[in-house]
Amino acid sequence: MNDLQDGSYFIAANSPSPEGPVHLRIDSEIQHTGTSFAGVHLVRRTADCELRSIRAGDAGQDLYFAMDVLAPTNEDHLETQAGPYFRSRRAAPGDGIIGGTSAGFWVRLHSTGAVSVRRLNPSAIIAFAAPTESFNASAFHHLEISASGAVLQVALDRRLVVFDQGGAMTSNVVLDRAWEELPVPGTNAGTVGVYFGAEGNNARIGGQRAKNLRLEKYRPLLQ
Numbered sequence: 567m568n569d570l571q572d573g574s575y576f577i578a579a580n581s582p583s584p585e586g587p588v589h590l591r592i593d594s595e596i597q598h599t600g601t602s603f604a605g606v607h608l609v610r611r612t613a614d615c616e617l618r619s620i621r622a623g624d625a626g627q628d629l630y631f632a633m634d635v636l637a638p639t640n641e642d643h644l645e646t647q648a649g650p651y652f653r654s655r656r657a658a659p660g661d662g663i664i665g666g667t668s669a670g671f672w673v674r675l676h677s678t679g680a681v682s683v684r685r686l687n688p689s690a691i692i693a694f695a696a697p698t699e700s701f702n703a704s705a706f707h708h709l710e711i712s713a714s715g716a717v718l719q720v721a722l723d724r725r726l727v728v729f730d731q732g733g734a735m736t737s738n739v740v741l742d743r744a745w746e747e748l749p750v751p752g753t754n755a756g757t758v759g760v761y762f763g764a765e766g767n768n769a770r771i772g773g774q775r776a777k778n779l780r781l782e783k784y785r786p787l788l789q
């Protein structure tokens with residue numbers, strides 16, 4: 567069962583922007599209309615949907631999450647990133663997801679065709695796959711993640727991604743919980759969403775988009 571289609575969740579914006587309000591358009595697609603970090607989290611439906619109660623909901627530790635994402639570039643070949651995050655904290659509308667008391671991981675499709683896995687707190691790239699010369703940054707690409715315990719799998723356009731993690735090539739990324747060792751530990755509340763960024767080009771490019779989100783219970787990829 568797709569939890570987004572059966573009405574278990576709805577989508578709320580997160581991530582304040584130095585430009586002012588969060589620059590997102592949410593209708594049949596999630597569109598980033600600004601040039602800073604921005605994103606959305608999934609909120610569980612309750613009887614009381616007042617704004618103070620609209621926090622990211624617990625989707626569980628083990629899950630399958632898929633979407634079509636567009637990570638554009640421009641005439642200057644500036645890079646953007648877009649993709650799902652999971653195992654984060656119960657953010658309120660306007661909260662960011664990196665650092666602070668956050669936790670979890672952000673799987674990013676880059677406009678170069680690279681794919682990376684960023685731990686959100688303390689922030690670090692824990693695995694990456696190289697760019698692809700033939701990658702079309704002007705098209706949507708199907709991105710899937712499947713997480714179970716300490717293992718993450720990612721598929722791009724129906725092909726399992728092979729990552730470099732610590733110098734070893736693998737399609738099974740090992741997930742740590744480094745936020746638990748911080749002076750102020752991060753909180754993994756099992757929340758999920760979609761996040762957009764342009765690391766290295768912040769405030770210079772945007773235009774990322776996501777659509778056809780699908781959230782389900784865990785299942786291995788491509789089986």
